[in-house]
Amino acid sequence: MTRALRAMPTLFRVATAQLSAYRAEVLIWILTATMPLVMMALWDAVADGGPVGGLGQGDLARYFTVTLVARQLMSAWLSWELNPLIRTGGLSAHLLRPMSPFWYWLVQHVSHVPLRAVVLVPLIAALIAWRPEMGLTLDPARTSVFVLSCALGFLLNFVAHIFFGALAFWTGQSQGLFMGWFGLWSLFGGYLIPARLMPPWMAALNDALPFRAMLSIPVEIGASLMAPEAWLGALASQVAWLVAFAGIAAWTWRRGLRRYEAFGA
Amino acid sequence: MIAVKDLRKTYRVPQRDPGLVGALRSIWRREHKEIRAVEGVTFEIAAGERVGFLGPNGAGKTTTLKMLAGLLRPTSGEVSVNGFEPQRREAAFLEQITLVMGQKQQLLWDLPPRDTFALNRALYQIPDAQFRETLGELTTMLSLGELVDRPTRNLSLGERMKCELAAALLHRPKVLFLDEPTIGLDVVMQLQVRHFIAQWNERFGSTVLLTSHYMDDVQALCPRVIVIAAGALRFDGRLTDLVAQVKPRRRVVVRPPAGFTAAFPPPFALEGEAWVADVAPTDVGAAVQQGFAHCPGMDLRVEEPPLEQVFADFFVQHRTP
Numbered sequence A: 001m002t003r004a005l006r007a008m009p010t011l012f013r014v015a016t017a018q019l020s021a022y023r024a025e026v027l028i029w030i031l032t033a034t035m036p037l038v039m040m041a042l043w044d045a046v047a048d049g050g051p052v053g054g055l056g057q058g059d060l061a062r063y064f065t066v067t068l069v070a071r072q073l074m075s076a077w078l079s080w081e082l083n084p085l086i087r088t089g090g091l092s093a094h095l096l097r098p099m100s101p102f103w104y105w106l107v108q109h110v111s112h113v114p115l116r117a118v119v120l121v122p123l124i125a126a127l128i129a130w131r132p133e134m135g136l137t138l139d140p141a142r143t144s145v146f147v148l149s150c151a152l153g154f155l156l157n158f159v160a161h162i163f164f165g166a167l168a169f170w171t172g173q174s175q176g177l178f179m180g181w182f183g184l185w186s187l188f189g190g191y192l193i194p195a196r197l198m199p200p201w202m203a204a205l206n207d208a209l210p211f212r213a214m215l216s217i218p219v220e221i222g223a224s225l226m227a228p229e230a231w232l233g234a235l236a237s238q239v240a241w242l243v244a245f246a247g248i249a250a251w252t253w254r255r256g257l258r259r260y261e262a263f264g265a
Numbered sequence B: 001m002i003a004v005k006d007l008r009k010t011y012r013v014p015q016r017d018p019g020l021v022g023a024l025r026s027i028w029r030r031e032h033k034e035i036r037a038v039e040g041v042t043f044e045i046a047a048g049e050r051v052g053f054l055g056p057n058g059a060g061k062t063t064t065l066k067m068l069a070g071l072l073r074p075t076s077g078e079v080s081v082n083g084f085e086p087q088r089r090e091a092a093f094l095e096q097i098t099l100v101m102g103q104k105q106q107l108l109w110d111l112p113p114r115d116t117f118a119l120n121r122a123l124y125q126i127p128d129a130q131f132r133e134t135l136g137e138l139t140t141m142l143s144l145g146e147l148v149d150r151p152t153r154n155l156s157l158g159e160r161m162k163c164e165l166a167a168a169l170l171h172r173p174k175v176l177f178l179d180e181p182t183i184g185l186d187v188v189m190q191l192q193v194r195h196f197i198a199q200w201n202e203r204f205g206s207t208v209l210l211t212s213h214y215m216d217d218v219q220a221l222c223p224r225v226i227v228i229a230a231g232a233l234r235f236d237g238r239l240t241d242l243v244a245q246v247k248p249r250r251r252v253v254v255r256p257p258a259g260f261t262a263a264f265p266p267p268f269a270l271e272g273e274a275w276v277a278d279v280a281p282t283d284v285g286a287a288v289q290q291g292f293a294h295c296p297g298m299d300l301r302v303e304e305p306p307l308e309q310v311f312a313d314f315f316v317q318h319r320t321p
Helices: A002-021 A023-032 A035-049 A057-073 A078-088 A091-095 A101-110 A113-130 A140-166 A175-188 A200-207 A211-222 A228-259 B019-028 B061-068 B113-123 B128-141 B145-149 B157-169 B187-204 B215-221 B239-246 B281-294 B307-317
Strands: B002-015 B031-045 B050-054 B076-081 B097-101 B175-179 B207-211 B224-229 B232-238 B250-255 B268-271 B274-279 B299-303
Touching: A002 A023, A002 A101, A002 B113, A023 A113, A035 A057, A057 A113, A057 A140, A057 A211, A078 A091, A078 A101, A078 A140, A078 A175, A091 A101, A101 A140, A140 A175, A140 A211, A140 A228, A175 A200, A175 A211, A200 A211, A211 A228, B002 B061, B031 B061, B031 B224, B050 B061, B050 B187, B050 B215, B061 B076, B061 B097, B061 B175, B061 B207, B097 B157, B113 B145, B113 B157, B128 B157, B128 B187, B145 B157, B157 B187, B175 B187, B187 B207, B187 B215, B207 B215, B215 B307, B224 B239, B224 B307, B232 B239, B239 B307, B250 B281, B268 B281, B274 B281, B281 B299
Parallel strands: B031 B232, B050 B207, B050 B224, B097 B175, B175 B207
Antiparallel strands: B002 B031, B002 B076, B224 B232, B250 B274, B250 B299, B268 B274
């Protein structure tokens, strides 16, 4: 841990240099995560005749605007990198270093945030100007809790990627499994449907699943769809899921490493 | 010090019949085969030694190196490197070793090697003064010059390998595992890398375990060789002893001056334009004397068998059915 903290400035500098080498590609990746804008248009049409489940057009515009921001802040893609590293033996170079490679990958993810912010700020400003009725405000307390909740959601997504990436130790490729997970995440996480609009059976099922903690909770906080008295419980549920997933991911990774065959050369 | 005792590694690899039917069948019924890559290898290497680790393709050399470096978990057996159990991959262990693989790289592909060096300085917690000193030495010994500031992807294979070596040695490891470090390099670059490894070993007293298919690497760097074939240890000793064991004879080659047509007496026999005596090392002196007595003005040379031939014969002798 001490080693990782001391190495942080260099890790960030190198990660930023790598990011700049791929800036065009990263920019395109950022722009591909604009599904919330599509959903905003769709739900706007649905709520044209009046509020849906208590949410009017302004509420839905606010919800999907915050979803866009949260999605960008909580993006993780580690399993996509782990798959080829495990399959081709590229992981060896990471394992030979005297520090857990997860620090390196974590910093790589976080280093994308400034570039994402550069893209997001004008986009969000334009959305607010276009749909002033959404009433998106930067209340300091809510914003702070939103950022904290996004950080927890990001870590939860990150460890989920470790888990799915580590499955490649057994299967060789695990992107297919992850895509199945991503489908469930989109459905239950509030990416396509706000949790409040889910039918009762789906909402009940969702309470037992981690997806809300991975996206919907921060969005509900940021979009003022969760009362302040519910924040603590929501954050606690995120922490609980994070601890559980971190345990599962760590166990899977350790077991997987025993099977690692360091192919190539 | 490296100690390996009865080391074994077995891989379980999926197998399927060729063709579409085989591919479809393997979807629901996957068959596996066990490959015994390393079978009961035992050896010890003292601190500061330079040892060649040799064997034909698929002999288990790289698998053994990967187990010594902690990348692979042995199926059974004991491994100790400087008192550490490699498979635990403790930071204190990883700080003491390096593994350079000629066909794998740690350099960051899109950034100049200088960035990888900076990353390694941070990860290995190398003090600034030591980092500058070591990088300076490496830059001189490997003639890195401005290479370190060019993106890795724009470097030639040889230039990249030199930078790989620098990145791998910045933390001054006590044990160097070098897996074909000169593969694909031109002759000049091979010489440079060989010279560098010898210099580094002498300068820092690092233990070197080297695999290579280039016998010149082995001859130049490794007084001792460990040979494995089909996963098992076949020889452990001085290179000269291996040569004496496999190819105990020497060739005395004479080329008579122009116009000299008389046949040389046995043991000489004509091979092209030269007369060659294939004799035991103890009989070399007598053959030389005999040759000079027969033709004083001749050009004479005593040849050891080429190492490539020695190893080829040795591997054939130890080939598994």
